[in-house]
Amino acid sequence: MQLKYLQTIADAQESDCKVVGLAWSPNNQKLAVATVDRQVVLYDEKGEKRDRFSTKPFDPEAGKKSYIITGIAFSPDSAKIAVAQSDCIVYVYKIGEKWGEKKAICNKFPQPSPVTCIIWLLTGPIICGLVDGKVRALQIKSNKSQSLFASDSLVVSLASNSKGTGFLSGHIDGNVIRFYLTHDHNGDEAQGRVVVHSVPPYALAWPQGYIFVGGCDKRVAVFNNNGKLMKNFDYSRDSEEYEFTVAACSPSGQAVVMGSFDRIRLYNYNTRRSLWEETAPKDIKNFYTVTALAWKKDGSKVTCGSLCGAVFMFESVLKRTVWKDKFEITYVGPNQVLVKPLDTNERGVILRSQHGGEIEDVRIMGKDCYLVARTEETLLVADLTKNLLSEVPWNNSFRHEKFYFENSNVCLVFNAGELTLIEYGDNDILCSVRTEFANPHLISVRLNERNSTSDNKKLAYLLDLKTICIVDLVSSYMIAQISHDSKIDWLELNETGHHLLFRDKKQRLLLVDTTTQTKQTIFTGVSFVQWIENSDVAVAQSGSTLAIWYNIDLPENPTLMNIKGDVTDVIRNNSKTEAICVDGSNTFSVELDEGLVEFVNFDVAWLKHLINPIQTYNITAIAFKIEYRLFLYAK
Known part of the structure; x- marks a missing residue:
């Protein structure tokens, strides 16, 4: 991966005008820039200035210039911004989803000491570090804050993992402490102090499986999750290099960018060699100290802010291809790809491997509505219209699969006599069965198509040309096996899966009750x-x-x-x-x-909804409606 200069978002000033914070919204539509004059400026994804608002002091009597902003962070829904301040307060501003909406403070979190850094985890809480060494969690719903742990040294940096379930805190005494807010992490990764660095870890990042630490000793140390030093990039003998001040990790967790003086350095993870490699540094003359870095959530852009107020935007792309003049496929990392239609203004789909494998062989299929891609160990399928992505284990390397997209909820994959069902949005294989008949007219899948309160997933397929098998996909139990005296050329379950229609070569139409397994011919010459x-x-x-x-x-x-x-x-x-x-x-x-x-x-549930005691209805009108339907039915 290389960084390519795109544009200057904000020009440098002739005096100290430090950019104190940068943050991209999770929906990739907004970039927030916090300046030393206590302003937050909002830009769109193209780098155009769209809005701004001023922050407020904790104590109005102290004056508007009694504090500075020490960090900003977007909420997971992209509608709020948390602003950390040196006057012992964290404000949460509601900025809305559209440009120009009124800005208002929706939460206030007073702290016992000045706030030094802040992040907002995807799991919900805001995490802030304080001068007194405490790390605290701020809960939006309850408007309460609590101390997660305390140390004896000032918190200089915070870094979240890619899932947003845990974070690292760097302290001025060199300690790096790991903390998880959920219990779904690897049990081998203990909480507590994981690294002791030789200098304060101002540049701290937590890519997938590793910890990056940089500081004033002009070294970038790479540790594994157990705190063992794996790689050391030493620039202490380089007279043109200065201390590392800030770091940012790519959303895919396979690249890290470090900022120093007039320079940013990029480190990529080589999945084939299983090691970190450095690319050529990006020198920016007269940029001065890099004070803030932010990586766009889709992985396509990196923004950096300087001591003099300049904000530059760089493109972070491995390669870019065009699929049949309809889609632009951009590889922003080994395990992350952006797929965007060329003829519309839609933002496209972010394709990311959850297992960290290198994505290859990306194809658009099914009338340009579905996507198929691979890694060495997984298969990825996506519904582009619903933005639903699935990644399932897949060890077949011969690539002779046939894909069928006739069903809007599930992808049918047929290979070497085996039919595999992959539900869009689910990372587990729904079902695999043996069959020699891959024709979509001979396979019927129904997945909760009537908004049922309980899981109702059923599959009907051919065991042989004269035998139908019906399977409950929730319990993996075979509901029925129907034999016939003639070859079957079409079958389909109804949406609830209670009835099956099938037609044979003699053009007879037969109905099967899947509960009682009764079969009868209902029409001929069909x-x-x-x-x-x-x-x-x-x-x-x-x-x-x-x-x-x-x-x-x-x-x-x-x-x-x-x-x-x-x-x-x-x-x-x-x-x-x-x-x-x-x-x-x-x-x-x-x-x-x-x-x-x-x-x-019309069923009992519908009637219960009509006579819900919480709501008021005209009972006479309901009775008339039911009577009218019965009249139509009898007719």
């Missing part, structure tokens, strides 16, 4: 069949006849309609259900009875 969305209504065509089962529990009494052409789809939208028909070059629609389709969804 050329088209489909369940209607958000209902248990089925539609099938045979010749010029369209059959509609408004009540699938009475399959012998369908509603029949004469139509022209071939039905290609059934669409339910805007309180209207229509069958789309094609007759030669003409396309037209046939409207179904939406009242009957809607009635199918």
Whole structure:
């Protein structure tokens, strides 16, 4: 990775005008710059100044210039900014989600001594270090603060891990202390003092599995999580190098940038060699001391502030490619990739390996709505429209898989007679079964499609050409195994998974009750069949006849309609259900009875919602509505 200069956000002044803090919002839309004149200036992601606000002293009688800002941090929802001050206070300002919204103080946290540094963890609490050596947690909801631990020396730096579940504190006596706020960390990483450095650790970073420490001895020491020295970058004999003042870690945890005088140094983790390597330093003449560093949360940019008020923005990119003139794929680290559409203003998707593997072979598939990528040990799939990413263990290196994206909730991966289901947003394989039939028309998956209060996940697939297997994916229990006397060419579960429709080569349509495993033929000569969305209504065509089962529990009494052409789809939208028909070059629609389709969804839960005692309803109107639906159904 190299740092490439992009632009100057703020120009340097002719006098001391120190940038005391930089912070990128987690949603990547805002950059906050805190200046020595007690102002917080807000920029957009392109570096354009959009807003600013002034901070306030803890004691108004002491005067507006009685303090300085010592650090700033964005909230996890990007709507608040915490400002640490030297007059023993931390203010939390609500800045809103849009530009120009009114700024207001929503939390005040008085402290027993001046605040020296601050971070805001992804898990929620604000962490601040004090002059008296205490490290305290500030809770937004309760507006209370508590001491996590205390030492006898001033806190000079704080650094969070990539998950936001723990942090390191650097103290002026050289101690580096580790603390976790949750219990999901590695048990081998004990809390407490982990490193004793020779000088105060003003430049402190916690990349994945390592600890970076720098200070006035012009050395950058790299420790493992047990405190053992793994690498020492020594610049003490370089007359042009000065003390290290600040550090920042990339969001992926595989790069660290250190700031000194007129220079920033970048260190990358080589995943193949399992060691840290230094790239060529970035010299910035007349920049003077680097006082603040911040890495954009998507990993694409680094900003640095100087003693004279200058703020520079650098691009941190390994490589950039374009996929079929539709998507820009930017590698911002070995294990992190940005995928952004070229024809829209959408921000794109951040693809990151949770296991730290190097991402390769990124492909856009499924009508440009899905993404597939790999590392040496994992497979990554993503729904680009919903911004859902999954990473599952995957040891197959032959890359002969076939991917099917017909289901909006799950990716079907077929390879060497094995079908694997990966639910978007879940990092565990949902199910793996053996089957030789990878046709999506011969596989049906239903995952909680009716907003059920309990998990309802079912799979139907072919064991052989004449045998269907239905599996409960929650319990991994086989619900049913249905045998047939003819080859099956289509099957589909309804959204609740209680009924299964399948068609054989003789164009017979059969219905299976998955609970009782009863099977019956309900229609013949079928050329088209489909369940209607958000209902248990089925539609099938045979010749010029369209059959509609408004009540699938009475399959012998369908509603029949004469139509022209071939039905290609059934669409339910805007309180209207229509069958789309094609007759030669003409396309037209046939409207179904939406009242009957809607009635199918009427159940006890719906009635309970209507007569909820917390709300007031017109009981007569409810009774009339139910009576009207029953009338339509009986008709």
